[in-house]
Amino acid sequence: MKKWMILLVLYFLYACQSSTPPVALSAYYWKTHYKLTTVEQSFLQEKEIHKLYIRYCDVGLKNNEPVPIAPIEWREITTLPKEIVPVIYIKNEVFLKPHVDIKDLVQKLKIYVQQINAKAGVQTQHVQFDCDWSLQSKEQFFEFLTEFKKDTQWYLSATIRLHQVKYFKKTGVPPVDHGVLMYYNMGTIAPVDENSIYDRSIAQKYVARLSDYPLHLDVALPIFSWGVQIRDHKVVTVIGGMREQDIRQDTVFKKIQDFTYEITEEYVYKGRLLQKGDRIKIEEVSAKDLQQATKDLSTYIKPREVILYDLDEKNIKYYEQEVFKTIRHGY
Numbered sequence: 003m004k005k006w007m008i009l010l011v012l013y014f015l016y017a018c019q020s021s022t023p024p025v026a027l028s029a030y031y032w033k034t035h036y037k038l039t040t041v042e043q044s045f046l047q048e049k050e051i052h053k054l055y056i057r058y059c060d061v062g063l064k065n066n067e068p069v070p071i072a073p074i075e076w077r078e079i080t081t082l083p084k085e086i087v088p089v090i091y092i093k094n095e096v097f098l099k100p101h102v103d104i105k106d107l108v109q110k111l112k113i114y115v116q117q118i119n120a121k122a123g124v125q126t127q128h129v130q131f132d133c134d135w136s137l138q139s140k141e142q143f144f145e146f147l148t149e150f151k152k153d154t155q156w157y158l159s160a161t162i163r164l165h166q167v168k169y170f171k172k173t174g175v176p177p178v179d180h181g182v183l184m185y186y187n188m189g190t191i192a193p194v195d196e197n198s199i200y201d202r203s204i205a206q207k208y209v210a211r212l213s214d215y216p217l218h219l220d221v222a223l224p225i226f227s228w229g230v231q232i233r234d235h236k237v238v239t240v241i242g243g244m245r246e247q248d249i250r251q252d253t254v255f256k257k258i259q260d261f262t263y264e265i266t267e268e269y270v271y272k273g274r275l276l277q278k279g280d281r282i283k284i285e286e287v288s289a290k291d292l293q294q295a296t297k298d299l300s301t302y303i304k305p306r307e308v309i310l311y312d313l314d315e316k317n318i319k320y321y322e323q324e325v326f327k328t329i330r331h332g333y
Contacts, residue, residue: 024330025305028053029313037077041315049326053085058118062093068107079122088115091132097139108149128157140174148177164208167215181217186224193232199224200287212302220305225317227286241274243316246284289325296332304333
């Protein structure tokens with residue numbers, strides 16, 4: 003009898019676990035113009051992605067005043083998904099400026115979002131702010147968020163860095179409805195071997211504190227890549243979208259170690275001048291890395307949504323599509 007009771011309990015436990023619905027899958031769109039390729043459209047449909055987080059603009063200082071930079075341009079709107087969330091990246095310099103006119107900034111950004119919405123014929127009730135605030139800027143940034151929420155009554159989310167989770171008692175918790183953990187850009191872009199986009203050894207120093215964070219966290223995972231151009235042991239620039247598979251067959255790029263290539267002759271790559279002797283360090287995130295990141299995070303966090311950074315045909319094609327299923331069912 004006891005044996006049957008144990009089997010029955012195990013059955014129900016398994017049934018409960020197996021019936022847990024997968025997390026929603028969304029994506030960031032970070033280009034300065036909106037127009038999806040057929041590959042990107044198919045990806046959204048096949049992966050049942052119904053929400054895009056679209057970068058509307060950056061905000062920085064010009065003549066010591068906050069101004070919008072490089073706003074999104076709608077080149078077509080027929081492929082917009084059911085829900086879009088405007089994302090505004092505010093440079094930390096804005097809130098480091100003494101005595102920012104917070105109410106004026108709130109009004110200008112509210113109107114700016116409404117104007118961009120009107121051009122696409124959409125309405126949004128959720129806005130996300132991306133700002134890598136510091137101890138010196140947090141007070142003004144948090145005041146801005148409070149005033150924006152009070153004025154608009156919109157749902158607000160904010161991006162959260164790993165260090166802001168681990169040291170939240172010092173860095174503060176933004177007054178928003180929920181946060182999005184940016185599980186990438188973990189290290190410093192440098193001429194050494196480490197991958198600054200994703201480094202599990204760095205992440206492991208932070209993840210155990212996720213369960214202590216006093217705000218619900220969703221997760222943003224990296225599917226982007228870049229090449230770090232190095233000259234005389236110093237970083238020259240970062241070339242976005244560069245992958246090892248793009249250059250391994252080109253004789254101009256001579257492989258000297260894992261993910262690192264030396265330029266054999268002067269060469270122009272995507273408008274960037276590469277000099278003979280320069281080195282290119284490829285930083286990308288493998289499918290195995292994404293699966294491991296999901297497994298690590300699932301121990302400490304139960305997101306409602308996982309957001310891929312970022313939606314781009316080249317990023318999509320790099321991965322076997324099964325990995326995205328693994329991500330959705332991994333929590």
